[in-house]
């Protein structure tokens with residue numbers, strides 16, 4: 001059984017995000033990228049399942065340009081066997097559904113039995129792609145999983161259900177599972193792993209090779225558009241109250257009551 005892992009590159013968490021002049025996308029020049037942190041849990045789980053003899057191959061799938069190859073190589077260095085990168089000019093302006101169609105087509109073409117993805121990409125934060133892939137593949141779906149076990153075609157997944165409650169979900173492959181923090185501790189790439197990754201294959205495929213027509217992806221097929229994005233409003237500067245303690249405390253109470261209206 002092949003496990004497919006969806007890997008997206010995202011701006012590193014310490015990157016200062018800047019928005020384009022049209023306020024519709026982030027500017028990516030000078031941005032340092034990394035593997036989406038939740039995708040690291042997905043990859044680690046796939047590698048552990050393979051090590052336990054429950055999968056024959058771990059293949060990563062990415063929609064993106066050649067600039068994503070460094071992150072894909074990182075996944076290969078950690079232990080993935082090979083990678084598929086979907087890249088096509090027709091994908092420009094795709095919304096989540098367009099991207100999910102491309103990923104589902106590639107995962108299906110490779111005969112993947114279990115798809116592991118992150119619970120959300122920490123840049124877009126949509127948390128939509130895994131559910132869409134499952135629907136398109138006609139596969140079972142469990143989201144935000146932090147414990148996963150497989151016995152043949154059967155699986156059991158656990159997830160936090162709010163208020164400290166736990167949900168245990170049982171199902172059968174094929175399945176799409178989105179992975180949450182706590183599932184495992186992702187490994188780092190080792191030096192031998194990095195050297196080995198140099199000879200592993202990244203197959204670059206276009207839309208036509210996946211049997212998708214251009215009108216199923218891209219701006220023309222998008223059901224939603226970004227109309228605006230922007231940074232949060234600047235926080236007003238703090239105020240320092242003057243006078244002795246009694247005066248300052250009285251003024252603080254007045255401000256909390258009359259201006260902030262919190263008491």
Ligand SMILES: Cc1cc2nc3c(=O)[nH]c(=O)nc-3n(C[C@H](O)[C@H](O)[C@H](O)COP(=O)(O)OP(=O)(O)OC[C@H]3O[C@@H](n4cnc5c(N)ncnc54)[C@H](O)[C@@H]3O)c2cc1C
Nearest residue numbers: 006063093096117118120121124125126127128129225226
């Ligand atoms: C109007 C609009 C226009 C867009 N234009 C473009 C465009 O021109 N080019 C473009 O590439 N995207 C485009 N997108 C897609 C967008 O940037 C998001 O990547 C996409 O909607 C998925 O949402 P998300 O990143 O929040 O992922 P989520 O749904 O939060 O991601 C969950 C998981 O899905 C997997 N995943 C998500 N994205 C990818 C990926 N790219 N490759 C592999 N696995 C993935 C990861 O495992 C991730 O952890 C557009 C979206 C919209 C709404």
